[in-house]
Amino acid sequence: MSAPAFLAKIVARAEAPARLAALPGPVVFTNGVFDVLHRGHVTYLAQARAVGGSLVVALNTDASARRLGKGPDRPLNNEHDRAIVIAALESVSLVTWFDEDTPVELLSELRPQVYVKGGDYDMRKLAETSLVESYGGRALAIPFVDGYSTTNLVRRIKSAG
Template identity: 80%
Template sequence: MSSDPQAPHFLKKIVSREDAPRRLAALPRPIVFTNGVFDVLHRGHATYLAHARALGGSLVVALNTDASARRLGKGPDRPLNNEEDRAVMMAALESVSLVTWFDEDTPLELITELRPDLLVKGGDYDMDTLAETAVVKAYGGKAQAIPFVDGYSTTALVKKIRAAPGGR
């Protein structure tokens, strides 16, 4: 992302979708894959990502692009942080090995390209109903839901901020 020699080392974790397969090949296996918007990082995200990373040798996080995130219906002004800022915050986390993006509504095509060993999603997903699960299982991978940390949600946090005096 940056060619500045003074840039933080973790920025090297951020890769374009085109470079992701090559970079993924060099990561320790098994490769765990998760995805999401990760708009405003909070304790729930950090706990979820650490749990996901503990399930394998590397954790790949695929972020929804800004356009993809807007199509999720979280609100016209979401995401609050743009995709590059979200990628930097994600890459700064010790648990994250690689960060890339996808512009589609789901990461199905990216998962097909990268072929991770394990697909993980938050506990609100029924893994058996996801097309991504079928793809991962078809090539011998696994899929698993990770429980949420109760009480943490970016959408709830945004509502709380907006409800506060001076919020918009």
């Protein structure tokens, strides 16, 4: 049995610029941990894809995710497992990783036309916004889906145990 086709969406960071160049535009870029996939994530990613022709998702590596301070046991799923789950989504065109605290360096390498984050972020305060707008791209917030958070989901699971 051959590997699922969606695994081809997962690329090492060094390969990402060449693969991105072959995607239909405008290319939309987002980033995050996406540790335990839930309705909020799926809705957000589908809305992000609808903004352009392709969606690139940059995942925090495990080390980068741990530095976000979400707890000593996070991420629950390792970076490769998270990439496989995200790549399986129809809305996602390409998946890669970044190890820094923010994706600014990766954004400067890829230069997507659109940068999106969830509505819980103030886009004006993000260095990513300034960078993308500096080369003519745009940055926008996708409305946040209230009531869906991995951190809250993990709390609920732990309290039920």
